[in-house]
Amino acid sequence: MQADILIGSPAEALVSNDSVILIIDDNPRSIKALSLLIRDFGQVIFATSGEAGIAMTMKTKPDLILLDVEMPGMNGYEVCRQLKGDVATRSSGIIIVTSHDSVEHEVAALEAGAADFITKPLNAPVVRARVKTQLLVKKQADELHRQAEQDGLTGIYNRRYFDSYFEQEWRRHQRQRSSLGLALVDVDHFKAYNDSYGHQQGDECLRCVALGLKAALRRPGEFVARYGGEEFAVVLPYTDDEELHRFGPWLCEQVRALKIPHGWSEASDFVSVSVGLVSCVAGKICSHTQMLGQADEALYQAKANGRDRAVI
Numbered sequence: 001m002q003a004d005i006l007i008g009s010p011a012e013a014l015v016s017n018d019s020v021i022l023i024i025d026d027n028p029r030s031i032k033a034l035s036l037l038i039r040d041f042g043q044v045i046f047a048t049s050g051e052a053g054i055a056m057t058m059k060t061k062p063d064l065i066l067l068d069v070e071m072p073g074m075n076g077y078e079v080c081r082q083l084k085g086d087v088a089t090r091s092s093g094i095i096i097v098t099s100h101d102s103v104e105h106e107v108a109a110l111e112a113g114a115a116d117f118i119t120k121p122l123n124a125p126v127v128r129a130r131v132k133t134q135l136l137v138k139k140q141a142d143e144l145h146r147q148a149e150q151d152g153l154t155g156i157y158n159r160r161y162f163d164s165y166f167e168q169e170w171r172r173h174q175r176q177r178s179s180l181g182l183a184l185v186d187v188d189h190f191k192a193y194n195d196s197y198g199h200q201q202g203d204e205c206l207r208c209v210a211l212g213l214k215a216a217l218r219r220p221g222e223f224v225a226r227y228g229g230e231e232f233a234v235v236l237p238y239t240d241d242e243e244l245h246r247f248g249p250w251l252c253e254q255v256r257a258l259k260i261p262h263g264w265s266e267a268s269d270f271v272s273v274s275v276g277l278v279s280c281v282a283g284k285i286c287s288h289t290q291m292l293g294q295a296d297e298a299l300y301q302a303k304a305n306g307r308d309r310a311v312i
């Protein structure tokens with residue numbers, strides 16, 4: 001349920017930009033008053049208890065939370081500590097909104113992890129200025145986060161993202177005793193490509209191959225990252241050897257189908273890739289680093305066997 005239902009204003013007015021603001025307050029009149037002040041900053045949603053607010057934060061990942069202190073059940077400081085202590089919810093900014101205007105309460109709010117503190121009775125320009133500032137801070141943090149996991153040249157995930165999410169996926173699959181697949185992909189004769197077409201064209205080729213690999217993914221949860229210079233890694237959850245035998249050659253085919261001319265490649269007239277694949281089922285002795293090592297060995301074999309092919 002959205003705040004517009006509560007205050008009866010047109011929905012378009014609340015969704016004037018893409019921010020989501022969650023108001024957690026046990027008093028519907030306070031929710032209404034706050035909503036009216038800030039609704040042009042984004043979509044305003046609300047919850048009337050701390051527990052419901054935490055559940056809604058999990059579900060909707062709001063950009064900003066305006067959090068009341070005095071509520072039956074969990075109070076605002078407890079809610080704030082819990083949200084900030086959980087990786088799933090801690091990226092939402094929190095402003096404590098309270099009628100307690102003492103220094104002690106302000107300090108308690110900041111120590112609980114709140115980014116800011118607003119006192120009641122509400123002062124409209126102050127509320128708007130503080131909300132606007134925190135939404136801006138969140139936008140900047142989101143942008144930094146995106147840059148931290150994106151490869152600057154190709155726009156796909158970078159090595160840092162791969163390192164942390166591949167290990168995380170590996171742990172999850174060990175727990176679930178399910179099969180995890182990994183493919184290492186290396187562009188064939190890429191040094192020759194650079195030498196003959198120039199480094200800039202080489203960059204363009206890498207962008208094109210990266211997008212081609214991304215388009216070749218089949219299921220949600222799969223991702224491709226730039227692993228190194230002209231190497232890419234594809235993580236394939238719930239994928240066993242049998243599926244890899246189809247996926248590997250298909251990946252090669254997808255890159256060949258891009259038809260990027262490469263006159264100096266021995267493998268074909270177009271840019272091609274070699275692929276090393278491995279799958280791991282829980283119980284089989286393999287760590288995530290052993291998986292990488294095995295995929296690398298398979299890739300080496302694919303190169304040795306003539307390139308433009310997949311080896312499992």
Ligand code: GH3
Nearest residue numbers: 186187188189190191192194199202203229230303
């Ligand atoms: P192989 O088929 O055995 O993989 O041969 P190769 O020539 O592809 O492999 P090698 O490791 O000899 O050369 C890789 C080349 O990739 C050398 C390097 O200059 C180039 N490279 C790495 N990163 C980039 C990049 O970001 N842009 C461009 N244009 N070239 C890059």
Ligand code: MG
Nearest residue numbers: 026068070071
């Ligand atoms: Mg209250």
Ligand code: MG
Nearest residue numbers: 186187230231
């Ligand atoms: Mg290489």
Ligand code: MG
Nearest residue numbers: 186187188190
């Ligand atoms: Mg290469």
Ligand code: MG
Nearest residue numbers: 189190191192
């Ligand atoms: Mg070489």
